[in-house]
Every structure is written in C-alpha cells, then in structure tokens.
Amino acid sequence: MGYAVEFGDVQAAAQRIAGTVKRTVVVSSEEVNDIAGREVLLKCENLQHVGAFKFRGATNAVRMLGRRQAEKGVCTHSSGNHAQALALAAKQRGIPAYIVMPNTAPKVKVAGVQSHDAEITFCEPTLEAREATAASVIERTGATLVHPYDNPNVIAGQGTAAMELFEQAGPMDAVIAPVGGGGLMSGTCITTRALFPETRLFGAEPEGADDAARSLAAGEYIPQTGPDTICDGLLTSLGQLTWPILRDHLEGVITVSDDEVVEAMRLLLKHLGMVVEPSGAASLAAVLRPEFRELEGIGKVGLILSGGNVDPGSVAF
Amino acid sequence: MGYAVEFGDVQAAAQRIAGTVKRTVVVSSEEVNDIAGREVLLKCENLQHVGAFKFRGATNAVRMLGRRQAEKGVCTHSSGNHAQALALAAKQRGIPAYIVMPNTAPKVKVAGVQSHDAEITFCEPTLEAREATAASVIERTGATLVHPYDNPNVIAGQGTAAMELFEQAGPMDAVIAPVGGGGLMSGTCITTRALFPETRLFGAEPEGADDAARSLAAGEYIPQTGPDTICDGLLTSLGQLTWPILRDHLEGVITVSDDEVVEAMRLLLKHLGMVVEPSGAASLAAVLRPEFRELEGIGKVGLILSGGNVDPGSVAF
Numbered sequence: 001m002g003y004a005v006e007f008g009d010v011q012a013a014a015q016r017i018a019g020t021v022k023r024t025v026v027v028s029s030e031e032v033n034d035i036a037g038r039e040v041l042l043k044c045e046n047l048q049h050v051g052a053f054k055f056r057g058a059t060n061a062v063r064m065l066g067r068r069q070a071e072k073g074v075c076t077h078s079s080g081n082h083a084q085a086l087a088l089a090a091k092q093r094g095i096p097a098y099i100v101m102p103n104t105a106p107k108v109k110v111a112g113v114q115s116h117d118a119e120i121t122f123c124e125p126t127l128e129a130r131e132a133t134a135a136s137v138i139e140r141t142g143a144t145l146v147h148p149y150d151n152p153n154v155i156a157g158q159g160t161a162a163m164e165l166f167e168q169a170g171p172m173d174a175v176i177a178p179v180g181g182g183g184l185m186s187g188t189c190i191t192t193r194a195l196f197p198e199t200r201l202f203g204a205e206p207e208g209a210d211d212a213a214r215s216l217a218a219g220e221y222i223p224q225t226g227p228d229t230i231c232d233g234l235l236t237s238l239g240q241l242t243w244p245i246l247r248d249h250l251e252g253v254i255t256v257s258d259d260e261v262v263e264a265m266r267l268l269l270k271h272l273g274m275v276v277e278p279s280g281a282a283s284l285a286a287v288l289r290p291e292f293r294e295l296e297g298i299g300k301v302g303l304i305l306s307g308g309n310v311d312p313g314s315v316a317f
Numbered sequence: 318m319g320y321a322v323e324f325g326d327v328q329a330a331a332q333r334i335a336g337t338v339k340r341t342v343v344v345s346s347e348e349v350n351d352i353a354g355r356e357v358l359l360k361c362e363n364l365q366h367v368g369a370f371k372f373r374g375a376t377n378a379v380r381m382l383g384r385r386q387a388e389k390g391v392c393t394h395s396s397g398n399h400a401q402a403l404a405l406a407a408k409q410r411g412i413p414a415y416i417v418m419p420n421t422a423p424k425v426k427v428a429g430v431q432s433h434d435a436e437i438t439f440c441e442p443t444l445e446a447r448e449a450t451a452a453s454v455i456e457r458t459g460a461t462l463v464h465p466y467d468n469p470n471v472i473a474g475q476g477t478a479a480m481e482l483f484e485q486a487g488p489m490d491a492v493i494a495p496v497g498g499g500g501l502m503s504g505t506c507i508t509t510r511a512l513f514p515e516t517r518l519f520g521a522e523p524e525g526a527d528d529a530a531r532s533l534a535a536g537e538y539i540p541q542t543g544p545d546t547i548c549d550g551l552l553t554s555l556g557q558l559t560w561p562i563l564r565d566h567l568e569g570v571i572t573v574s575d576d577e578v579v580e581a582m583r584l585l586l587k588h589l590g591m592v593v594e595p596s597g598a599a600s601l602a603a604v605l606r607p608e609f610r611e612l613e614g615i616g617k618v619g620l621i622l623s624g625g626n627v628d629p630g631s632v633a634f
Binding site: 022023025027028029030031044046047168270271272273274275308 | 339340342344345346347348361363364485587588589590591592625
C-alpha cells in the first residue's frame with residue numbers, strides 16, 4: 001500500500017502503551033440516538049489522560065526513542081493537546097520536553113503543558129512560525145521532533161482509539177473522527193480498514209478550516225490558509241503522511257459551522273453530562289448534518305470525541 | 318401489603334410524567350467495573366432536569382393536584398434538590414411554589430430554586446424549624462404541602478427511575494440507591510420487588526447520617542439527630558411512609574465515610590466525565606466497601622446516581 005503506517009504498527013502501539021494510556025469509556029444516550037436518527041456510540045477520548053487522544057500517539061512516539069536519542073529530549077509545536085500529551089509522556093520517561101505553542105493557544109492547554117514541567121516557547125499562530133521556532137529549539141538542544149500528526153509513530157498511536165472502540169462496542173456501519181492535521185483520522189482509517197473493510201469512513205471538519213474537504217473534492221492536497229473557527233485543535237493543514245491515507249479511505253468529509261459545533265457541545269453536556277471541547281464535538285455535529293442524515297444503510301455509527309479541554313469562558317453554552 | 322405506594326402507582330406515575338421528565342442515560346465504564354469487581358450500571362439522574370431524580374416525584378405530585386387546590390400553589394421544605402424540582406414543576410403548571418430552605422443549603426441549589434421563580438423562606442437547619450416554617454407559610458397561603466419524601470405521589474414518581482433502569486439495562490442481581498428520607502429508596506424497592514422479586518436491594522448512607530442503618534439493625538424507627546456529612550441531600554430522618562417499605566425490602570444499608578464519597582466522586586469524574594454531588598455518589602462508594610465486595614452472587618449491580626448539583630468550591634476533588 002505504501003502508507004506511512006500499517007495495521008501491524010497500530011497493534012504494536014496498542015501493546016506498547018497498554019497500562020499507561022487509558023481505555024476510555026464508550027457511551028451512548030437514547031436522546032442523542034433519537035436526535036441523530038441512528039445509534040450513536042461515543043468513544044470518550046475527552047476522558048483520556050491530558051484530556052485528549054493525543055496522549056496515545058505521544059506516548060507511542062516517546063517510547064520508541066532509543067536511549068541516547070531520548071536523553072536529549074523531545075520537541076514539538078502544537079496548539080495545545082499534543083503539547084500537553086508530549087510533555088506528560090516525556091515526564092513519564094524522565095526526559096526533557098520543549099514545546100512551541102502559538103500565542104493564541106487556550107490558557108487551559110498552556111497551563112496543562114506547564115504542569116508537566118515542559119519548557120514552552122511561544123510564537124505567532126502560523127504554521128511557518130511554529131516550524132521555524134521548533135527548528136531553532138532543536139538546533140539548540142538536540143531534541144527529537146515529534147510532529148503532532150505527520151509522524152508514523154504518532155499516527156499508529158492514534159489508531160488505537162478506534163481499535164478499542166470496536167473491541168468495546170462491536171462492528172459499526174460508519175466511523176467519524178475530526179480532521180485537523182489528520183493524525184487521528186489516518187490512524188482510524190488504517191485500523192478500520194484492516195478490521196472491517198466495509199465500514200464507511202468520514203471526517204468531520206469545521207467550515208472555517210476545511211482543507212481536507214477541499215482537498216478530497218479536488219483530488220489533490222490543498223493547504224489550509226487563514227483558518228477561522230472555534231475548533232482550535234483543527235486549524236492545521238493535512239500532512240504529507242496523512243493526506244494519502246485520507247484521500248484513499250474517506251468516503252467524505254462533512255463540514256460543520258461553529259454554531260453547529262456549539263449545539264453538539266450542548267447536547268453532550270445535557271444528555272451525557274460531559275464537557276467536550278469544540279474540536280471534540282465536531283464529529284457529533286457532523287452526524288446531525290443533513291448530508292449525513294440522508295445516507296442510507298447506516299444504523300450504527302461510532303464517533304471519536306477527541307478532547308475535553310475547554311477554556312473556561314471561551315465558549316458560551 | 319398496606320404500603321403507601323403500590324407498583325401500579327409507579328406505573329401510572331411513569332405515564333403521567335412521560336415527556337416532561339427526562340429518560341436519563343444508563344452508563345458504565347470498564348475501569349469502574351474493574352475497581353468494583355463487578356459490572357456496575359449507573360442510572361444518571363444527575364442529568365435529570367434540575368439535576369436530580371427529585372423532579373420525578375415533584376412532577377407526579379404537582380400533576381395530581383385538582384385545579385382549585387393547585388391554584389393556591391405548593392409548599393415544601395428541602396435542602397435543595399426537591400425544592401428546585403417542586404419549583405420547576407409548579408412553574409410548568411403555572412402555579413405558585415413556596416419553598417422553605419435551611420440557611421445552610423448549597424448556594425447552587427438556592428440559585429436553582431430562585432431561577433424557577435419560587436418564593437423562598439430560609440430557616441434553621443433542623444427538621445423542627447423546617448416543619449414549623451412550612452406550616453406557617455401554608456397557613457398564610459393555603460398552599461398544599463408536597464413533602465420531599467413522605468408523600469405517596471412523590472414516592473411513586475421516584476420509583477420510575479428504577480423502572481427505566483431495568484428497561485434500559487435489563488435485570489440486575491442487586492440495586493443500590495442512596496437513603497436520606499427514603500423516598501428514592503422506597504420507590505426503588507416497590508418497582509424492583511414487583512418486576513424482579515429476586516433482585517437484592519441495598520441502601521447507601523453516610524456514616525454521619527446513618528439512621529436507616531441503625532433503624533434496620535434495631536428493627537424499629539430511630540430518627541436522625543445531629544447529622545454530620547458532606548452528603549447534604551441525605552441529612553434527614555426516614556419518613557412514616559418510607560420506613561416500613563425499607564424495613565421490609567432492604568437486605569442491608571451500607572454506610573460510607575465522607576472520604577469514601579469524595580473518592581467515588583473522583584472516580585465518576587475521571588472515568589465517566591461526570592460531576593455527581595456527594596449524595597449522588599454514595600451508591601458507588603457503597604459498592605466499593607468491603608462488606609459489599611464480599612457478597613457472592615452479585616455479578617451485575619445497578620446504581621442510581623441521584624444528583625449532580627455541587628456548589629463550586631464546596632468539595633476539594
């Protein structure tokens with residue numbers, strides 16, 4: 001196939017991170033099912049350590065470093081959840097973490113990174129500034145870059161969430177995950193295709209950062225410029241490793257408005273008592289969109305609620 | 318049998334309140350199951366309207382009032398959740414609600430009552446003061462007393478929670494509910510005995526307000542004096558109507574310390590992402606007690622998480 005990750009990598013990651021990464025609960029609600037018109041199974045990665053699935057990929061990547069390489073530490077640039085995840089994974093291995101964050105990152109995520117003793121460098125909120133700042137940190141420290149999504153070990157780790165979803169809730173007619181850089185979606189594609197070739201795969205993306213939807217429609221990689229959405233975890237462009245996987249496996253990418261995301265957050269709080277961050281609620285917003293409702297033959301759909309880190313006061317709901 | 322409530326009353330209540338009262342979700346978590354050593358099904362009345370099962374009984378009681386009686390309004394004394402529930406049920410019927418609250422009631426519950434336009438009278442936090450204050454309010458207004466638990470219509474309404482639990486999650490080897498005045502536990506007993514005579518019934522009670530445990534051990538009603546626990550919903554004595562039902566149906570009452578309640582609250586937040594109030598978490602604390610763990614033949618246990626109204630800052634967890 002020639003992809004960066006195969007299902008064997010996901011299986012190995014699952015064994016490598018077992019006991020460290022939480023086996024998060026899968027929940028459902030009759031009210032949500034009624035509203036969606038189908039059975040909706042929610043994999044609660046908002047309850048993962050650091051409040052997001054990112055801890056899966058970060059832990060897998062940190063564990064795969066050789067001893068001498070590991071000693072010099074790890075570095076990344078991230079709007080927040082991967083940063084927190086890498087900081088904690090590094091702390092657990094006893095190695096330094098150097099984190100480059102955009103100066104627009106939610107305070108709750110900055111505080112999370114600080115609490116895991118990582119060294120933070122702030123930069124402008126552009127991909128260029130993030131990459132340049134990370135490069136200078138790496139030159140200074142010799143740390144290893146652990147890219148938030150365009151890294152095979154990270155993608156393999158993220159694929160373990162879907163593995164657990166199937167183990168816990170059985171086969172699905174469709175699976176939906178949010179798409180930012182595409183790490184979670186890529187891992188979800190690799191796992192799902194290997195286990196259930198007929199399960200339909202969809203991405204959920206905010207209207208204000210819809211590079212995956214446009215790329216898929218055009219049949220070629222189109223980078224994201226000027227993203228504008230409350231989904232702070234879904235601002236980035238697809239990666240060189242994630243784009244081919246998404247291109248070949250996704251039936252579609254469903255774009256959702258910020259208002260629809262907030263409505264999905266409200267439903268999750270009301271019916272399941274859970275606070276899910278905007279990026280994490282995008283999958284549920286997608287399920288409620290007319291173009292998804294119209295699809296036939298989907299009785300049971302699995303969603304990955306990707307994160308739960310909401311800045312207090314940042315979203316009125 | 319001669320009890321204040323029969324299962325037919327619970328069934329009628331379920332039909333009467335359908336569509337108004339939420340059919341709350343039943344959830345479970347592999348981690349909680351592992352910790353408890355059994356399958357634990359949690360009926361989430363913390364997600365009920367006003368954040369507690371109390372809305373079931375209050376709605377049933379308010380709906381059963383005749384028109385002329387209803388016009389003069391309803392009155393109750395309550396530490397909080399029944400007060401909020403009665404205030405909302407009255408508002409929905411368009412009649413006045415007069416609420417007597419102890420001056421120690423959690424602010425979040427006082428705010429809830431105020432938000433439903435009820436008239437609040439504060440009093441000392443003793444049963445005597447509550448009853449005397451309510452009597453004077455009733456003399457002034459002609460309102461009907463809707464006692465928080467010692468009222469057949471309230472008990473019948475509370476029994477609908479267990480009905481839904483069985484409908485949603487099937488038969489159980491055991492069911493546990495928290496015991497304050499015994500309204501929820503009584504309704505749970507009536508429903509469970511009628512549907513599944515062999516299901517074992519247990520109450521959960523704080524060590525600092527263990528009148529049900531002591532009454533059951535003594536074989537006679539012993540009122541609560543000087544309660545001392547963070548479970549603000551479980552301070553009261555059993556009622557004249559609830560005690561005989563508990564006496565005849567409970568296999569035991571498991572008492573839990575405040576520290577164990579806080580630990581149960583932490584587990585619910587960590588593994589299910591839910592904020593449950595101390596009184597609501599008592600059932601889970603009971604499942605984790607040695608005397609419950611030692612019981613054989615209980616593979617599947619249903620718990621009613623009774624409420625979710627926590628004063629911000631009141632519990633450090």
